Amino acid sequence: MSSLSSKNVYSFIGMIFLVFLLLITSSNVTAKTNLSARDIVELVDESRRQTTDSAFTRMSLTTCKYGISKGKLKCAKKARIKVIESAQVNTGEDNKDVKSISIVLEPANERGIGMLSFSYDDSDRDNETWIYLSALGKVKRMSTSSSDDEDTESASLFGTEITIEDQETGKLDDFNYEILGEGKFRGREVVIIESTPKPHRLKKSRYGKTRSWIDSERFITLKVQMFDKNKKPIKQLDAGKVEKINDIWMSRSLTFMNLVTQTLTNMKIEAINFNIKIEPSFLTKRALNDQAFREKYLLDLREQAK
Amino acid sequence: MTFLSITIRLILFLCLIQVNTITVADDALFDDDLSFDVEGQEFSDFSDGSDVFEVDDSESKAYPGLGFKLSHKFSVDPTDNLKTTKQRTELTLDFNGILPQSGYGEMQIKAKRYWPNDSEYRTNTSDLEIERAFTQFSADSFSVKLGKYTIGWGEIEGGALDLVNPGGSLTDPFPKSQWLLSTTSYFKDSNLSTFYNPNPTINKIVNVALNSDTNSEFGLRFSTNNDGADSAFYYARLVPNSATKDIANGVSFANPYHLLGYSGNQTFQGNLIKYDIAYKSNLEHNRASNLVEVDRLDWGLALDIQQDDMPIVFSMNSQHLIDYFPDLLTPSLIQNVSTSKNNFSYSINVNDSFDDEDFKWSVAASSNYNGDMNLLSAGIDWDIDDQWSSSIRGTRISAPSDRAFSYLDGYESIDVELNYQY
Numbered sequence: 001m002s003s004l005s006s007k008n009v010y011s012f013i014g015m016i017f018l019v020f021l022l023l024i025t026s027s028n029v030t031a032k033t034n035l036s037a038r039d040i041v042e043l044v045d046e047s048r049r050q051t052t053d054s055a056f057t058r059m060s061l062t063t064c065k066y067g068i069s070k071g072k073l074k075c076a077k078k079a080r081i082k083v084i085e086s087a088q089v090n091t092g093e094d095n096k097d098v099k100s101i102s103i104v105l106e107p108a109n110e111r112g113i114g115m116l117s118f119s120y121d122d123s124d125r126d127n128e129t130w131i132y133l134s135a136l137g138k139v140k141r142m143s144t145s146s147s148d149d150e151d152t153e154s155a156s157l158f159g160t161e162i163t164i165e166d167q168e169t170g171k172l173d174d175f176n177y178e179i180l181g182e183g184k185f186r187g188r189e190v191v192i193i194e195s196t197p198k199p200h201r202l203k204k205s206r207y208g209k210t211r212s213w214i215d216s217e218r219f220i221t222l223k224v225q226m227f228d229k230n231k232k233p234i235k236q237l238d239a240g241k242v243e244k245i246n247d248i249w250m251s252r253s254l255t256f257m258n259l260v261t262q263t264l265t266n267m268k269i270e271a272i273n274f275n276i277k278i279e280p281s282f283l284t285k286r287a288l289n290d291q292a293f294r295e296k297y298l299l300d301l302r303e304q305a306k
Numbered sequence: 307m308t309f310l311s312i313t314i315r316l317i318l319f320l321c322l323i324q325v326n327t328i329t330v331a332d333d334a335l336f337d338d339d340l341s342f343d344v345e346g347q348e349f350s351d352f353s354d355g356s357d358v359f360e361v362d363d364s365e366s367k368a369y370p371g372l373g374f375k376l377s378h379k380f381s382v383d384p385t386d387n388l389k390t391t392k393q394r395t396e397l398t399l400d401f402n403g404i405l406p407q408s409g410y411g412e413m414q415i416k417a418k419r420y421w422p423n424d425s426e427y428r429t430n431t432s433d434l435e436i437e438r439a440f441t442q443f444s445a446d447s448f449s450v451k452l453g454k455y456t457i458g459w460g461e462i463e464g465g466a467l468d469l470v471n472p473g474g475s476l477t478d479p480f481p482k483s484q485w486l487l488s489t490t491s492y493f494k495d496s497n498l499s500t501f502y503n504p505n506p507t508i509n510k511i512v513n514v515a516l517n518s519d520t521n522s523e524f525g526l527r528f529s530t531n532n533d534g535a536d537s538a539f540y541y542a543r544l545v546p547n548s549a550t551k552d553i554a555n556g557v558s559f560a561n562p563y564h565l566l567g568y569s570g571n572q573t574f575q576g577n578l579i580k581y582d583i584a585y586k587s588n589l590e591h592n593r594a595s596n597l598v599e600v601d602r603l604d605w606g607l608a609l610d611i612q613q614d615d616m617p618i619v620f621s622m623n624s625q626h627l628i629d630y631f632p633d634l635l636t637p638s639l640i641q642n643v644s645t646s647k648n649n650f651s652y653s654i655n656v657n658d659s660f661d662d663e664d665f666k667w668s669v670a671a672s673s674n675y676n677g678d679m680n681l682l683s684a685g686i687d688w689d690i691d692d693q694w695s696s697s698i699r700g701t702r703i704s705a706p707s708d709r710a711f712s713y714l715d716g717y718e719s720i721d722v723e724l725n726y727q728y
Contacts, residue, residue, distance in 0.1 A: 066359075073359050078691055107692035108373055108727040112402075126534060126573045135480045137471070138458025141536055141571050143578040143610040143617070159663065183336045186352040192335050211335075240357025255359045261661075266359050285531070286492055291402075292410035292444040299404065 037177035037193050043219040044212075045172060051250045052098065053090040055274035056301040058083070059267055063160050066257065066264045073255075076262075082106060082158055083270075087301060089278050096121035099283040103294070104158070114288040119164075123171060123200070127164070132288035139285045161256045161265035165206060166237070174201035180211065185223070191216045202229070218242075218249040234260050241268075246275055271305035373400030375727040384718045391719065393421040398437070405441060412455075414438040438483050447492045456483045457501055459527065459540060461569045461580035462621055466604035467540060468582075469565070470525065472507050472547035482507060496530040508560045509548040517557040521545050525565075537570035540584070550590045551637040552597045559597065563588040578610035591627075591645070592635040600629035616658035625649040638710035649675050664689045679711040680704045696724045 035043070061082040064075035088100030098119040104110045118128040129142040156163050180192040190213045197205050208229035213222045220242065226235035235258055239251035252269040279297070287294045374397075381392035395418070402412040418433040420426045440453025458481070460467025471481035488501040503523040510516050525542030542565045549558035567584035583605040591600045608621035627634070627647050634645035657668035666687045673680045685699030703717040 080689075080692055108375070109695065109725075111373065126576060128534065128573065133458075135456070136458045136463060137456030137481070141573070141578060141580075143573070143576060143612040181335055185336050186356075190336075238358045240359070242354040253357045253359070255357075264359070281492075286490075286497070290442065290444055290449050290490070291412070292405075292408055292442040293449060295404050295410050296408050296444065 037179045037191075038172070040179075040191055040193060040214055040216070040219065041172060041175075041177055041195070041212075044214055044221060047219045047248065047250075049090055049095065050248050051245075051272075051274055052088055053095065053274060054276050054278050055089075055272065056085075056087045056276060056278070056305050057269055058085050058271040058302075058305060059269050060084075061158060061160050061162070061265055061267055063263065063265045065262055067262065073264075075264075080107075082110070082160070084158065085298065085302075087278055087282065087297075089280070089283060091280075092121065094121075099280075101283055101287050102158075103298070114294070116283065116285060116288055119168070121171060123174060123204075130285055130288060137289075139288050161235075161258045161263055162267065163206070166235075166256065171201075174198055182216065185213050188215045188222065189217060190214055190222060207234075215249075220249050220251060222251075234258070245272065248274070271302075273301075273305040276301070276304055371401060371403040373402075373728070374398070375400075375725060377723060377725045379721065379723050381719050381721045384720055385716060388720075390423040391425050392721070393424045394426070395419045395421070405443075407443060408445065409441055409443045411441045412438060413440075449490050449492075451486075451488045451490075454483050454485050456481050457486060457488060459525075459569075460567070460582040460584075460606075461571050462582050462606045462608045462623070465606035465608075465621070465623055466582040466584040467565075467567045467569055469542075469544055469547065470501065470503075470523075472509055495532075496528065498526065498528050500524070500526045506545040507547070508545065511549050511551055511558050514549070514551055514556065514558045516549050516560065517552075518549075518560045521560075521562045523562070535570060535572045537568070540565065540567035540569070546590070550592070550597070553592045553635060553637050553642055554596055559590055561588075561590055563590075576612060580606075580608040580610065582606045592637060592642070593631055594633040594635060598629075598631070600627055600634075602627050602629075616656065619653075619655045621653050623651045636710050639713045641708075641710075641712070643678075643708070643710045646676055651675060675710065678705060678709040679714060693728060694724075694726055696722070698722050 061084065062075075062079045063082075064079035065077045066073060067076040068074075082104060083106040084102050084104055086100055086102040088098055091097045091099055098117075100117050100119075102115045102117075104113045112134055114132040116130045120127060130139050131142055132139050157167060175195040175197055178194045178196075180194050182189070182191050184190070193212050193214060194209055195212065196209045197207070202208070206228070207226045208231055209227045211225045211227075213224070214220070215222055220239065221237075222239050222242075224237040225233055226237075228234045235256065238255045238257070239253065240255070241252040242249060243252060244250075250269075250272075252272075254267045255264055256267070257264045278301070282294075282297045287297070377396045377398070379392060379394050379396070380390070382388040383391050397417045399415045400413070402410070405411050414437040416433075416435050416437045418435075420431055420433075436454055438453075438455050440451055440455045442449060442451040457470040458468060459470055462468065464473050468481075470486075471484055474480045474482070484503055484507050485505065486501050486503050488499060490497055490499040501524065505520055506523050508516065508518075523542065523544050525540065525544065527538050527540050529536065529538040543562050544565055545562050546560045549560045551558045564587045565584050567582065569580075569582045571578055571580045573579075583603070585601070585603055587601045588599045589602055590597055592598075603626045604624065605626075606621060606623040608619060611618045611620075625648070627645070630647045635642045636645045651672065651674040653670065653672035655668070655670045657666060659666045666689075668683075668685050668687070670683045671681065681701065681703050683699060683701045685697055687695065687697045689695050699721045701717070701719045701721070703711075703714045705711040705713075705715040707715065
């Protein structure tokens with residue numbers, strides 16, 4: 001053994017190198033489930049789609065300046081509250097496009113405003129949004145800020161801290177994923193995954209990267225940290241009130257904190273039902289300006305929501 | 307040490323490195339940077355039902371179908387020592403609800419009280435009006451709506467096709483509702499709607515008699531939805547929203563005319579292009595010695611841009627007289643002026659919120675009828691809370707002294723409004 005041929009030496013070095021390579025690449029799989037970062041993100045996305053497919057939701061959006069007082073997170077000023085009812089279905093190839101209609105119930109000065117949205121998984125396709133303004137008696141198509149200009153921010157949802165980008169599902173090919181670690185967080189076993197947008201996505205996104213704390217058993221997100229393009233943390237999402245509905249784990253409370261302006265929006269799901277039958281004809285412009293048609297459908301959906 | 311043993315040690319060392327990089331991540335990543343609303347609760351007590359933020363459960367409205375708004379409006383003229391021109395209080399009540407047989411109903415009643423320093427006070431101390439009242443019934447692919455409401459046609463507000471309801475004024479920009487019957491038939495990617503107005507509202511000219519029979523209006527619109535675009539075709543027999551003064555006889559008329567139109571919109575890179583085009587026949591127009599009927603082609607083009615959350619709207623409208631006579635005249639309050647074959651109007655509207663998003667600003671500028679009237683308006687809106695809001699707005703108009711709107715030259719107004727809504 002003390003004297004090996006050159007060929008054998010190179011073979012051994014090559015084998016060591018190969019083993020090393022295998023070990024590096026397998027560092028992006030979890031130790032416990034053997035799932036890659038991409039696998040986990042796909043499972044989370046799939047789980048999230050199930051809660052939005054054929055779903056009817058009544059939610060309240062509470063926005064306020066926040067502070068931490070005596071170790072507690074609370075509103076520093078009087079909160080602004082919007083109550084919204086929303087119905088949505090997944091459509092298109094692989095069920096990755098989303099059609100949704102949202103009606104504002106409160107506050108009084110926005111009551112009755114309806115918004116119809118079509119979101120497409122294809123990055124090259126513009127999302128579409130229409131709004132009904134009763135004072136003008138018409139349905140208007142809205143422009144959306146899906147510009148390629150990297151200085152353009154994603155539009156906010158009803159003027160809250162939640163942006164359309166925060167609500168997006170799919171488009172998983174737009175990111176690179178890496179597992180940062182596994183451990184215990186808030187009583188649950190989690191995997192921490194860092195998502196970095198690819199160059200074409202980076203142009204359109206507000207975020208330079210995001211870190212997600214994902215429950216490795218239930219595949220729901222418990223916390224997300226969003227960073228700007230200078231890698232500074234600018235936003236955080238915390239999920240609470242986790243429960244199982246229709247055999248699917250989901251969070252009934254999502255708190256989006258803008259770390260720069262110290263403003264938060266809490267999305268609280270007051271009632272929800274999914275995998276229910278929603279007629280495709282309901283998710284059309286007719287539901288915006290034909291109030292009789294809309295109320296007939298909503299009455300039925302409200303009775304089914306938990 | 308043999309080569310084999312070295313190799314095995316090296317492999318084991320490499321394995322150790324990789325194992326440590328998976329399991330020994332930065333411990334700080336697992337720290338919880340937020341506490342809980344229940345004092346004394348430990349992180350280990352965090353359960354499925356816990357949350358980092360608790361909000362008071364919002365109480366549902368006792369009467370969800372009832373709305374109430376109280377507004378106080380106040381205006382001054384900066385060119386006349388801030389003399390008060392408007393001071394009025396408005397109470398608006400809204401009702402809505404489901405009716406039997408797949409129906410729906412809405413009603414809005416507005417009561418106004420004019421205060422002594424309001425310009426309306428001399429003729430009116432108070433007013434009560436039904437702003438909106440309709441019922442709507444829907445079947446599978448058909449719906450009918452009857453009552454007093456607004457129908458918006460075309461893509462551009464106040465544009466070439468937006469003629470079913472009379473437009474608003476400087477002080478109240480929203481169109482006026484009218485008593486209408488409308489129907490809509492729904493198809494897969496299109497719909498056909500019709501309307502009938504037995505007694506259209508006409509803005510009369512002060513101290514000039516209206517010498518027209520009561521004429522009804524009707525119209526139909528066929529709309530289609532395409533990928534990233536909407537379009538519609540229009541036909542209507544309409545009555546002018548404003549009477550036309552017959553210069554020769556000193557009376558006014560509002561006789562029907564016909565409209566054939568098309569509108570559409572198209573998204574591109576998140577922005578929106580909108581356009582309207584309308585061919586109008588039998589419009590009444592003054593010549594030097596008589597009233598004639600002319601045909602006219604109106605069109606409008608608008609661009610909606612969304613810059614972050616800030617909408618910017620540019621629009622351009624044009625009226626092209628197909629039947630043109632050099633002695634065509636446009637009467638106005640002070641003088642009769644010549645009419646151009648082509649009339650262009652431009653406008654830009656921008657609005658956004660300040661860093662404190664409870665405050666929003668808006669700016670609008672327009673130039674109408676080839677510069678016969680130029681308007682600049684700027685305002686700030688304050689959302690005090692979910693019930694209270696207020697606004698302050700300044701408006702200035704300039705107009706050439708020899709054109710139709712010369713009486714508005716130098717008009718300035720500062721308008722303040724305070725609202726409570728429930």
